Amino acid sequence: MRSLLALTLGTLLVTACDSTPTSITNATGLSPVSAAASSVPSTSTVRWNRKAIALFRARGGNAGRVDAYVSLAQYRAALAANDAKQGRSQPSLAAAVAAASVVVLKQFYPLDAASIDALLAEQRAEAPSGSGHNKDFAAGEAIGQQIGSEVLTFAAGDNFGVTSPGTPPIGAGFWVSSGAPIVRGGLGARPFFMTSGSELRLPPPPAFGSSEFLSALAEVRAFSDSRTAAQIAVTQSWVPFSGVVFNGLATDLIDKYHRPELEAARILAYANTAAFDAIIACFDTKFTYWFIRPTQADHGITLAVGLPNHPSYPSAHSCETGAFQGVLSDAFPAERAYIEEVSQEASMSRIIGGLHYRFDGEGGLAIGHAAARLALQRRGLE
Secondary structure, eight states: OOOHHHHHOOOEEEHHHHHOOOOOESSSSSSSSSSSSSSOSSSSHHHHHHHHHHHHHHHOOHHHHHHHHHHHHHHHHHHHHHHHHHTTTTOOOOHHHHHHHHHHHHHHOOOHHHHHHHHHHHHHHOOOOHHHHHHHHHHHHHHHHHHHHHHHHHHTSSTTTOOOOOOOSTTTBBBOSSOOOOOOOOTTTSSSSOSTTTTOOOOOOOOTTSSHHHHHHHHHHHHHHHOOOHHHHHHHTTTTHHHHHHHHHHHHHHHHHTTOOOHHHHHHHHHHHHHHHHHHHHHHHHHHHOOOOHHHHOTOOOOOOOOOOOSSSHHHHHHHHHHHHHHHHHHHEEEHHHHHHHHHHHHHHHHHSOOOOOHHHHHHHHHHHHHHHHHHHHHHOO
């Protein structure tokens, strides 16, 4: 299993160690970005999830927010099409998912409307011929268009990026802004499952200057002083967001296990919306404690990648990673060990890269795991 997925995803292995710097090796020579985008997708959900990721890689934007609403629209469109099946009326779930995806993606990527429409036309042409099949596809499209519009209306009120974190405190142990706009992440956004943005707030990090803090700082410095080219490559592979890689992992697993359209949409919807909530909780915690970055605590620490302009504790990569780990482990129990391995790599890449302390990663994973549990327990996307 591991070798198959490693060849597909190019995932690089992480071996954690408490006493010596963790090593990261690249057995395949590939990055952890999914290579399955070149294969024929098994479902419309997978096809359009990969399109969303491709658009992000080409254009940028906030992948976590886009993927949350695309996947929500896909799932609700698939549910609506399934519910509409009666007698001779058999709306296509694949068409509903496609049309809902088109509506949402055009809103976020208006410059790519032509390529989005072209993909839909290609999918429409692949549908079985005959008046009955044509009607089924058209009926599915109509459902998807309506659901996509409803999801966009819902998204417009999510308060994402609106809340100011306030003025950073000044003093020993506090993070110092680079002077660029402070990255707000999900601070103050409306969650899908949490009752408030502070529901999953972490306890304080180790006190600045304490033995626990100094030990964690020393670990980051040790990585910085001995970082290999392979470790740098791994760190760079997880830039800019772990959710981009985990969507690739999710779609590969959906294809591998031949999950049907409705189930594929459910998995991606809960994974991406749980990750959205994890980022809300992550930035609530970040702007509660305003904790100093390793490079600010020890100017001898170097970075393998660029440093986002927001506080250190906890790691946003790990928050998002933990949420995907929780949902995907529930959906694919036979893959839990592998998903755990990939999750540890994502978290450790930020420590090895000089951006975070180990307790940042551990705290972030804890938030993500908790967000996944809430999503799977409270549900509510249906």
